[in-house]
Amino acid sequence: MGKNLMSRRVAVTGIGLVTPLGVGKERFTEALFRGESALKEIAAFDTSSFASHLGAEIGHFLARDFISAKYLRRMDRLSQITVASSRLALEDAQIVVNTTNRDRIGIILGTAFGPTDLKIHCARILFTEGPMMINPILVPNSVMNAPAGHASIELGFRGVNTTIHHHAASAETSIVYAVMEIQRGAADIILTGGADIISEFFFEALVRFKAISPVNGGNESARPFDVHRNGPVAGEGCGIVCLESLEHARQRGAIPYCEIAGWGMSSSPAPPTDWPADAKGASLAMMRALQSSHCTTEDIDVIQAASNGGKNPDRIEADACLSLFGSETAPPLVSSIKGASGESFSSGGIRAAALALSLREGVVPPTLGLVDPIVPLPFVTGEARKADIKNGLLNAFSHGGTNVSIVMRKIEQG
């Protein structure tokens, strides 16, 4: 083992989604390619005392449709959406977990903020009723690795299991680690992606940190890459992709969406709550991704951008893309789905699913809210566009300067 550490090919064979654009692949695909927006007034709590009111909330989701009654009552909302998405991804991949395969199936999950609803609840009990009054049933849910733990118990897989928590790069880093684990032979199948939720306290914190629209006044909305952007709109959701060694997928006759061809990770010096001063780190991650997937800038057909309508992140990504792809005769199409689904922080699972669907269907979703682009790149705006795409780039550039770029590639038959 190990002589060919990077030669094992890793395919995407399933998708599981609980998102503001819909629960399940079918509803999500329809909403995504039709250019529907999930941005609405927040319904879960009263926002009248806050400067922001919009959010992209998960609509109709009944956890009991996906989770056994026995375990459901032990789970908080973050774990529920994770377990439901994991189940959907396994079903989509047509994988049945059994005693012969369960030790070779795992999960690597990213979460940027974890169960913020539960954490504020515990803090409240701690300082009002006293430390010994915290309900012990809640304790295991308050750790960041609870959603992945619940998924393993409910769905019965016992292989590689870990949780990554690093801002808005959590899900993309999880995908990278899942690829590495499959390549080194530690697992055959790994569910990976990210999950985060909106809670009242978390929303208030975003408002107070001036992290969401309208940061400097103006109309509240998400406008990725637009000159008039004034911050992202908070979103939530879980996106899980089922990764599998291509060999394993072919042996069982699965038809993959695409493969993960390569990836790049980098940091850019920045304080934990601020943005890097330049796009150097972002460019470096993309260049490393191209290098590891043995392709050039000309090979990239579409970019599934991280941009969310924030002043700094959009500028950094736009500059990085322009510096890498700007001189191409036909630079890649650029699209951000965060104008439709909001910024769910560990959005990489949802966006990896969106890119996998783009590669399979040959359709690029529109960047809602983008009218007046900050740089001259071929952004997809207004409505979805049909395109012949072979290689797509999935970007994550987070505050604190953590950058991940992943190349997803269509698999030629035969």
Added chain:
Amino acid sequence: MHRERVVITGLGTVNALANNIVDFARALQCGHCGIGPLTLFDTTHFQTHIGAEVKNFRPHILIPPRFSLKRMSRADSMAFAATMEALSDARLIPFPDSLRENTGVVLGAGSGGKLEGESFFRDYLKTGGRKARFSMLAGLCPASSADHISAHLGLMGPKTTFMTACSSGATAIGFARDLIERRAADVVIAGGVEPLCRTTYASFNVLQAVDPEYCKPFDRNRKGLSLGEAAAVVVLESLHHARERGIPIHGEMLGYGISCDAYHMTAPDSEASGAARCMEAALADAGISAGAVDYINAHGTATYANDAMETRAVKKVFGPHAYRIPISSTKSMTGHTLGASGALEAIVSVLSIRQHFIPPTIHLHDPDPECDLDYVSSGARESMPAIVLSNSFAFGGNNTVLILGRFTEKGIQNE
């Protein structure tokens, strides 16, 4: 592509026993106890009152003045101080410009800035949110420790943070090994950090998992763990990189495994399947047989369930050889440092290899008949372990096992 061999060239720590490696090694050899009355916060309304606190921690002395301590939480400054020591040990201070682009940071974390966050929450609840200074939450995120290190040193390699409760630090070292092995980085600063805070202390108290006295791993009268805090950081680099720099090598990162119990969120699987599979995966990754292991640094939390389960798991994996391997739980001295423990115990493993001793399990006086292996209890044992296996088993059923070895030219697993 050949797998790069990955070696350890720097060690750094602050923990309840010591605020540097030299003192830490001495305390381990002497069997000192770092557990005592908690002073970090008022424990009046808690069921228990002791823990393993970092003592006399003066970040402004351990961290050079050019690095700002402003906006660093206790966790951030502990991680930063341990990093400074590890870098200095690896002769990387001042940090060379030429290495910035390919040096990464991978940490395992737990509570992050929660101690400071709790003060915020208290104000927030008192004032109904109106007067609370949200800026106090800036360091709450456990990922900020890695961000500070990377930003202050100007690093541009991969960076991330693992959060899997008690196995975070071990997983971070495993992932760092993978990054170097496949040349995504030349050098990685890897480890774990965990500060004590009220929330964590309350959580383990309501689970009835804390011994009101110091913890007694593998003892018949064990009643639970002792919570502790620590930062533990190692410098990992590829062997050829370390050779080019011509620096001393402390040990080799031979392999690791990850598994999941998929059994229960807090209770370990009594069949010990998850823990056993994890050790087997690590042995396979390292390419060694079970018989080659010279010392096991146990997870050994001193909860009733863990110690009995871990003993069963070791017997499952090692068969008759299980009775011949010295085993100890250094949590009896350092407390259970949760997110840092896997990394702290990786350092213990390297020290035992480098300084030829098996650290003791202190407070183990009356062995549980269920725990009948060679648990080293009365003082450190002189020994020359070449290969050490270190266990970390966490809530959520997240298990990680590391295997560390003495560095030899041929590779210790081939000798």
